[in-house]
Amino acid sequence: MNFWQQLKKPVIGLSPMDGVTDAPFRYIAAKYGEPDVVLTEFINVNGIYHAPEQLFYDFLYHEIERPVVAQIYGNDPAFFYIAAKVVGELGFDGVDINMGCPSKSVAASGSGAALIATPDLALDIVRAVKQGVADWVKDGLKDVRPELIAQTEATKNRLIELGVSLPAERRHIPVSVKTRIGYKDVVAVDWVNTLLKEEPANITMHGRTLKQMYTGSADWEQLYRAADAVAEWNSAHSSEQRITFLGNGDVQSLADADKRMSGNMDGVLIGRASFGHPWIFKGLDFDDVPLQERIAVAIEHAHLHARLKPEQMFVQLRKHLGWYMKGFHGAAQVRAELVRSENAEQVERILAQVETTEIMLDN
Numbered sequence: 135m136n137f138w139q140q141l142k143k144p145v146i147g148l149s150p151m152d153g154v155t156d157a158p159f160r161y162i163a164a165k166y167g168e169p170d171v172v173l174t175e176f177i178n179v180n181g182i183y184h185a186p187e188q189l190f191y192d193f194l195y196h197e198i199e200r201p202v203v204a205q206i207y208g209n210d211p212a213f214f215y216i217a218a219k220v221v222g223e224l225g226f227d228g229v230d231i232n233m234g235c236p237s238k239s240v241a242a243s244g245s246g247a248a249l250i251a252t253p254d255l256a257l258d259i260v261r262a263v264k265q266g267v268a269d270w271v272k273d274g275l276k277d278v279r280p281e282l283i284a285q286t287e288a289t290k291n292r293l294i295e296l297g298v299s300l301p302a303e304r305r306h307i308p309v310s311v312k313t314r315i316g317y318k319d320v321v322a323v324d325w326v327n328t329l330l331k332e333e334p335a336n337i338t339m340h341g342r343t344l345k346q347m348y349t350g351s352a353d354w355e356q357l358y359r360a361a362d363a364v365a366e367w368n369s370a371h372s373s374e375q376r377i378t379f380l381g382n383g384d385v386q387s388l389a390d391a392d393k394r395m396s397g398n399m400d401g402v403l404i405g406r407a408s409f410g411h412p413w414i415f416k417g418l419d420f421d422d423v424p425l426q427e428r429i430a431v432a433i434e435h436a437h438l439h440a441r442l443k444p445e446q447m448f449v450q451l452r453k454h455l456g457w458y459m460k461g462f463h464g465a466a467q468v469r470a471e472l473v474r475s476e477n478a479e480q481v482e483r484i485l486a487q488v489e490t491t492e493i494m495l496d497n
């Protein structure tokens with residue numbers, strides 16, 4: 135089943151962000167914003183193969199996030215092939231291949247956005263992931279090493295504890311790609327035409343090159359042209375093969391997303407504008423959300439984080455807390471306290487004070 139084709143248009147999804155779109159934040163985004171699709175942080179395929187317990191926290195999710203897509207990255211088709219089987223077994227609705235990460239540690243090894251410069255390898259990887267899904271549908275985790283099967287089973291049990299209903303049957307989950315408009319130079323249309331050869335179910339394109347990293351502004355003109363190329367491909371193929379295309383980069387609000395839609399674009403993914411603002415997907419501006427509600431959600435987020443991940447991972451939450459607590463008298467002081475918090479109880483104590491002070495100010 136290709137859920138990408140079923141989503142109502144325009145699609146407004148949560149962009150994958152390493153260190154940000156973990157299970158606790160995606161749950162909060164799903165509950166308060168209801169994006170049409172969410173993607174996990176990128177997960178390294180070599181890491182998956184070696185199956186350390188730590189990495190598998192990245193595979194946790196809740197039922198309300200669906201459709202939820204696991205994003206994977208690497209440079210070796212053989213590892214992608216195995217990772218695809220694990221993603222299928224864990225009940226995700228799709229698997230996405232990262233061809234967009236510009237960071238040195240990732241791109242220097244030929245992974246992420248560096249794949250734009252090695253199109254043959256990029257296509258091999260798409261094929262390997264599709265083959266991994268197909269073989270998993272046929273034979274399950276046959277031929278997967280026992281340690282990885284054990285880790286996958288342990289993660290499945292954890293998901294069941296979280297209330298996830300794992301699909302009763304193995305499904306042909308769609309394989310998608312998230313990428314950029316180029317490596318050094320802009321090659322959006324050529325690059326999309328290359329990717330179309332392997333028919334990914336969805337292509338999301340960020341309107342910057344690898345070289346640009348996050349500087350300048352996203353080039354939406356290039357994204358419209360890429361969307362047109364996908365539309366042209368679609369017009370020559372059957373409706374069952376229809377490939378969707380999402381634009382990405384600098385979308386600040388739902389109104390902004392609407393303005394950026396063009397005839398051939400199916401939707402957008404929103405990244406940074408969702409920091410501390412899961413309500414963005416419902417069309418609210420940050421200032422529309424009362425401080426009391428932001429405090430309540432920050433506390434809920436903290437407890438959820440503490441429930442899902444071990445104590446030493448609590449530091450990952452601190453930036454989220456800072457993002458919620460902006461734009462009111464004394465916010466800087468509150469953030470300074472939150473960045474030192476070590477557990478949910480401390481967060482609750484710090485935020486309880488804010489609430490009282492603010493109410494006093496109101497009076």
Ligand SMILES: Cc1cc2nc3c(=O)[nH]c(=O)nc-3n(C[C@H](O)[C@H](O)[C@H](O)COP(=O)(O)O)c2cc1C
Binds near residue numbers: 151
């Ligand atoms: C902190 C951070 C982490 C990111 N991690 C990923 C990632 O794991 N996978 C990915 O495809 N893109 C990643 N991105 C890129 C975003 O998904 C998105 O393409 C980019 O931020 C542009 O969209 P925006 O302007 O709406 O944020 C990351 C971006 C940021 C800021």
